Structures are given as structure tokens and as C-alpha cells.
Amino acid sequence: MTPAQPLVPAQSAAPDEPSTAPETTETDPTTPTELPNAPAPDDAPSDDNTPTGPHVLAADRPSTPEERQLVRVSLGWRYDTEAREIVVLLAERPGIRTAAAGQADAMVTELVALRAFLAADPGALVTAQRTGRIGTDGPLLACVTGGLRRVPSYRGVAFATVPGGAHAGRGHYRPGRLLWEPAPVVASARRTAVRPDDVDFVLWSSTGRRCEDFVPDRETLPIIFSPSTRFGVLATEETAAGGFRVYLTEVRTRDLHRWTGETAEADDRILTRLRDAARNAPAAGPSAAVPLIGFKPDDQPFTPPAD
The missing domain is CATH 3.90.176.10 (Toxin ADP-ribosyltransferase; Chain A, domain 1)
Known part of the structure; x- marks a missing residue:
């Protein structure tokens, strides 16, 4: 099985700075943002393709400041564009959970990650998480999980x-x-x-x-x-x-x-x-393709971590 292509390059992260709106950057939207050369975090997954079991994230796990920073940097100029659209969406959709004081940036980043997850290839990222071959996509997956907590x-x-x-x-x-x-x-x-x-x-x-x-x-x-x-x-x-x-x-x-x-x-x-x-119910849309829910690629059931 070919591992998923990483969406988030590994590099060091800086904590969030409190803000009530996403910070914009002056970049040329016609070219990708140049990412700084920096060492990967100490706990970054290995680049080999050896399965290590699923990458486990609890459903109620919020993202960390470091994970959000890595997602913002990786998306480059696209982040500013997506963040502005998320801010408009939040004003129009009161059902989306509002952020606590000082956490507006965290909410926007997590929802941008959710949008990027759905706009890319969800199947590839799902496979990566199920096999543990997440490469450098761990921060994105963490932010997607955090974003889901905020959606109705x-x-x-x-x-x-x-x-x-x-x-x-x-x-x-x-x-x-x-x-x-x-x-x-x-x-x-x-x-x-x-x-x-x-x-x-x-x-x-x-x-x-x-x-x-x-x-x-x-x-x-x-x-x-x-x-x-x-x-x-x-x-x-x-x-x-x-x-x-x-x-x-x-x-x-x-x-x-x-x-x-x-x-x-x-x-x-x-x-x-x-x-x-x-x-x-009439069939009204294309197939929503998923793997065999609850089972590994080798047909064995997944074992949940000890509570």
C-alpha cells in the first residue's frame, strides 16, 4: 500500500499568539510559500513505511498550539484565504461552537484544517491514520479532530x-x-x-x-x-x-x-x-467510500487503547 502523501511538512513550531482574528501575511498567491528549513520535532513520526499500529486520537482531544502553528505554516498563503472564509462562516452559522476568550485563533485554525481535510483526499489521510503511517500529517489530523468538536x-x-x-x-x-x-x-x-x-x-x-x-x-x-x-x-x-x-x-x-x-x-x-x-431512501449521491469499519488492512479487528 502506498503511504499517503504528507500535507504538513515536519518542522519546529511556535505557540499561538492570542488574537481575535487570523493574522494575514503578505505573500504572492500564485506561488507556494517557502517553508523554513528546521528540524522535525523530537516526537515526529519516522519517515519509514513500517506500520506502527493506528495513530490514536481521542474524539475530545483539542489541538495544541504547536500543531496549529505547523498547519498554518504548511498551508502558506492558502491559510489566510481559508481563514477569512471561516470567519465569515462563523458569523453566518451560530450552530458552530464559539471559542472561549482568547481562543479564536485556535478555533479558526482547526476549522481551516477540517476544510483542508475534506478538500484534499480524505481517504488517503484516513488510511494513514489507520495504519500509523502518518508521516508529517499528525498536526493536520489533530486539528481536524479538534475542528470536529466545534461542528454541530x-x-x-x-x-x-x-x-x-x-x-x-x-x-x-x-x-x-x-x-x-x-x-x-x-x-x-x-x-x-x-x-x-x-x-x-x-x-x-x-x-x-x-x-x-x-x-x-x-x-x-x-x-x-x-x-x-x-x-x-x-x-x-x-x-x-x-x-x-x-x-x-x-x-x-x-x-x-x-x-x-x-x-x-x-x-x-x-x-x-x-x-x-x-x-x-432514493440514491441521491455518489458513493461515500470507506474502509471496512473497525478492521485493520490485515482483516483483524482494531483493539481500542485501555481506558
Whole structure:
């Protein structure tokens, strides 16, 4: 597997300076910003391609000043442009969490990172985080996680697919299984196109994040589940087109104690809603492609870190 190309070059970072608006720089927007030559931080990942396990980020982890500075420098002139658009968005979308006093720059940087994540190749960065081959993209991934905390949550049905994954999926998912996914899951609130031999994920979201304001086409309605989300398998079924459908529900930390592998009455109600959506919602968008949720590339389940 070819590792993801890093978006954030490794270099030393300086802490944030308190501000209420993003600082602009005088740069030529026709040429990339020249990045200073500086040694990588002591804890920067190695440049080799040896898998080290997933790069773990807790869903509630804020970014650090050093990580935000690295993201700002790496984006160069693009950061100023994106930051101005985020400031306008914040004025128009009161549902996005406002920053505490002195933290406006942190919020803007994290939301710029979220926008850059969706504008680039989310699949490549998700693969990097799942395999631990993050190169120098660690600061970007940390800021994306921080940005997701600020976006309104979504309660309802979401959809995603694993292209051509039906054969492997049949051996992985059984009702009652609890799975942990280390990377973001980029799904859609719209029913997506499903082809024969796909895994068709139909997911119930409790805390997934609505991210339509951070993509050029808001009609795609992306729903992103944060890193380290747990999912419970409610049911599976074969599809008429020869694919494999998996019904998943998000299992919040506070509900882990009740997840015994046998669905409760609340889960039965959720499963009914998921089945209705899978069968009746018209396919209105392209496939939201994801890996096999909860499983490593070698088909073994991910093991969550000890709480």
C-alpha cells in the first residue's frame, strides 16, 4: 500500500499568539510559500513505511498550539484565504461552537484544517491514520479532530460503502459485535449509490458531525464520525444486487456498559429506522467510500487503547 502523501511538512513550531482574528501575511498567491528549513520535532513520526499500529486520537482531544502553528505554516498563503472564509462562516452559522476568550485563533485554525481535510483526499489521510503511517500529517489530523468538536452534531441515518468489499465483509460483521474505529469515518446523510459486491453500511449517528459547510457542494451532506468512535453491529443482510448490508449504531462511551451483544429495545427501534432508510431512501449521491469499519488492512479487528 502506498503511504499517503504528507500535507504538513515536519518542522519546529511556535505557540499561538492570542488574537481575535487570523493574522494575514503578505505573500504572492500564485506561488507556494517557502517553508523554513528546521528540524522535525523530537516526537515526529519516522519517515519509514513500517506500520506502527493506528495513530490514536481521542474524539475530545483539542489541538495544541504547536500543531496549529505547523498547519498554518504548511498551508502558506492558502491559510489566510481559508481563514477569512471561516470567519465569515462563523458569523453566518451560530450552530458552530464559539471559542472561549482568547481562543479564536485556535478555533479558526482547526476549522481551516477540517476544510483542508475534506478538500484534499480524505481517504488517503484516513488510511494513514489507520495504519500509523502518518508521516508529517499528525498536526493536520489533530486539528481536524479538534475542528470536529466545534461542528454541530447529527442524529439520524448516515450511509457509506466499501467498494468491492462484500466478500470480506461477510466474514467480519456479526450482530452483537462491538467495533472501535481509530480514524474518522466520512459518511453521508444522503443515500449513496451502491454497486454489486459492495458493503453497504447504514449507520445510526448520535454524535457524528454535520460538515456540509466545509465542502464546495453542500448537497453531499457529509457526516463525519470522529476518531475513536465505537460502533455496534445490529444486523446484516444480503442485498438484491449481490452486495452485503451492515446496520451499525454508534455506541457512545456512556452506553458501553449496556452493550452486551444483545440488542435492547432502543436498538430495535433504531434498526427499524435504519432498514426503512436503506430500502426507501432514493440514491441521491455518489458513493461515500470507506474502509471496512473497525478492521485493520490485515482483516483483524482494531483493539481500542485501555481506558
